[in-house]
Ligand SMILES: Cc1ncc(COP(=O)(O)O)c(C=O)c1O
């Protein structure tokens with residue numbers, strides 16, 4: 182049984198702040214600074230180049246990958262970390278396309294995160310084989326799954342609204358038509374109970390800086406179903422994906438299984454932060470987490486709707502159809518979010534009118550949700566967002 186009161190004590194949360202932006206950047210685990218300092222001083226400082234072998238730096242991507250794999254229901258030995266999620270999207274899509282050489286359509290939804298769309302289009306352009314990226318309305322994806330679709334590439338949880346695709350149903354529908362699936366779990370890993378094996382998903386990718394709390398710039402992950410891993414040659418043939426990197430052979434030979442999805446040098450200091458963050462996850466039951474997120478999310482929706490009639494729910498009301506965030510719409514969304522942040526309720530804004538609030542049970546409880554909704558009510562009732570300082574457009578993150 183996960184003790185969420187206990188996990189809350191494991192994070193550094195600034196006094197007076199209700200942090201509802203863990204869906205963009207998770208907070209600092211209290212154990213991370215010492216773990217990073219250890220990697221800096223006792224490993225890099227003391228061992229110098231020896232760190233690669235003595236401190237296990239070289240093997241960490243797959244060890245850390247396995248710990249993430251548990252959180253998304255991936256088979257052991259099928260997940261590795263490194264690079265950014267944009268790169269992992271590119272790798273996964275390229276591998277999936279290579280497994281369907283006679284098909285030319287990549288099906289996605291038009292609400293997908295821009296980098297997924299850009300990376301897909303740039304890959305298709307580079308391949309120069311006449312592939313088409315077909316972006317349809319999210320609710321119409323299944324209708325467009327024809328025999329010509331090579332890959333269904335989706336982000337499971339929509340970054341703006343939190344709408345959740347049916348990963349099992351769409352994967353089964355894709356397979357029925359002979360297509361493969363690439364799932365971006367950026368807003369799913371550490372947010373809901375994902376079951377890669379159970380859904381039969383072919384490729385899963387995601388980031389570790391959001392719900393997994395590994396810090397800004399933390400490495401991404403990729404999981405590849407075991408039947409696919411060795412069937413394609415990597416599009417990004419980096420030396421650390423080679424079968425024998427330290428043989429320094431001039432010609433590339435792909436490494437075994439998931440190893441071939443590694444590219445270059447692993448980010449050792451970021452891996453130290455990831456390792457500390459994953460210690461917290463080791464004791465967490467994902468089903469309990471999802472249930473708690475649903476309860477807190479429902480409370481948040483009910484309280485905001487009762488207190489702030491001008492805010493319109495943009496997320497699915499049924500928790501089974503959303504991830505672990507709740508979004509509301511308002512034409513003054515930008516200044517409202519600035520006023521909230523000034524008042525210690527940190528969410529974020531997504532154009533044109535979305536106020537986004539991450540619901541993260543590892544460090545948020547019912548009292549936080551009530552405090553946040555009281556402050557939202559005050560901002561709305563006093564129109565604090567009319568202050569010029571909140572209307573002045575600054576950089577959006
Ligand atoms: C669904 C999704 N995919 C990809 C990314 C970004 O990937 P990267 O880590 O390469 O910046 C984000 C957020 O930044 C995202 O929300």
Ligand SMILES: Nc1c(O)cccc1C(=O)C[C@H](N)C(=O)O
Nearest residue numbers: 204205206294340341367398578
């Ligand atoms: N990755 C980010 C970054 O490097 C800077 C600022 C924000 C982000 C984000 O993660 C944005 C996020 N993917 C979103 O859902 O909008």
